[in-house]
Amino acid sequence: DGGITQSPKYLFRKEGQNVTLSCEQNLNHDAMYWYRQDPGQGLRLIYYSQIVNDFQKGDIAEGYSVSREKKESFPLTVTSAQKNPTAFYLCASSRRVLYEQYFGPGTRLTVT
Amino acid sequence: GENVEQHPSTLSVQEGDSAVIKCTYSDSASNYFPWYKQELGKRPQLIIDIRSNVGEKKDQRIAVTLNKTAKHFSLHITETQPEDSAVYFCAAITSSCGTSYGKLTFGQGTILTVHP
Numbered sequence: 001d002g003g004i005t006q007s008p009k010y011l012f013r014k015e016g017q018n019v020t021l022s023c024e025q026n027l028n029h030d031a032m033y034w035y036r037q038d039p040g041q042g043l044r045l046i047y048y049s050q051i052v053n054d055f056q057k058g059d060i061a062e063g064y065s066v067s068r069e070k071k072e073s074f075p076l077t078v079t080s081a082q083k084n085p086t087a088f089y090l091c092a093s094s095r096r097v098l099y100e101q102y103f104g105p106g107t108r109l110t111v112t
Numbered sequence: 113g114e115n116v117e118q119h120p121s122t123l124s125v126q127e128g129d130s131a132v133i134k135c136t137y138s139d140s141a142s143n144y145f146p147w148y149k150q151e152l153g154k155r156p157q158l159i160i161d162i163r164s165n166v167g168e169k170k171d172q173r174i175a176v177t178l179n180k181t182a183k184h185f186s187l188h189i190t191e192t193q194p195e196d197s198a199v200y201f202c203a204a205i206t207s208s209c210g211t212s213y214g215k216l217t218f219g220q221g222t223i224l225t226v227h228p
Binding site: 105 | 113118146155156158215216217218219221
């Protein structure tokens with residue numbers, strides 16, 4: 001289970017505030033991903049990055065932003081523009097695109 | 113873009129029975145199909161995957177079959193045990209034209225319950 005970490009495990013924010021979720025990996029993986037998981041809806045891709053300083057929008061990128069300044073790190077900012085931010089957020093990494101994705105333990109964000 | 117449909121949404125079996133979960137995908141260019149198991153409150157973990165150049169892959173009690181013509185793939189679990197109870201997700205990935213870019217699209221998940 002080691003190798004990819006997310007912090008914090010639980011996060012509470014007031015509506016209108018931006019919040020940044022951390023994701024770090026020491027697997028030397030090129031690709032990193034952010035997913036959102038809601039009950040009964042599976043995992044939906046928010047953003048992904050193949051290399052440093054490059055990232056692509058996923059299926060539900062609106063209201064989110066990312067950066068990839070270091071290979072090991074891929075933080076996700078949930079902005080106030082995200083209409084329904086309360087969810088379970090999972091970060092993942094893989095050696096390359098067509099290889100197994102390893103998931104972090106997730107961050108449960110609650111916005112009230 | 114890719115669309116992955118997964119059925120059934122819930123599956124209940126008796127210990128020792130087999131369980132089958134099916135997924136269909138829309139993009140004929142998809143070429144990698146992993147299956148993930150997620151236990152309650154934990155992260156998804158890969159249990160088996162298959163690439164488009166093979167039709168079947170087995171790993172002990174777990175097998176995956178792929179029908180590229182029909183664009184569907186299935187997970188088969190034999191001799192189920194209570195510890196197999198979890199949510200299972202299928203996924204498909206398409207890499208863009210000759211590059212390593214691509215994204216994974218997940219099915220909606222199947223809640224498998226194995227009764228002792």
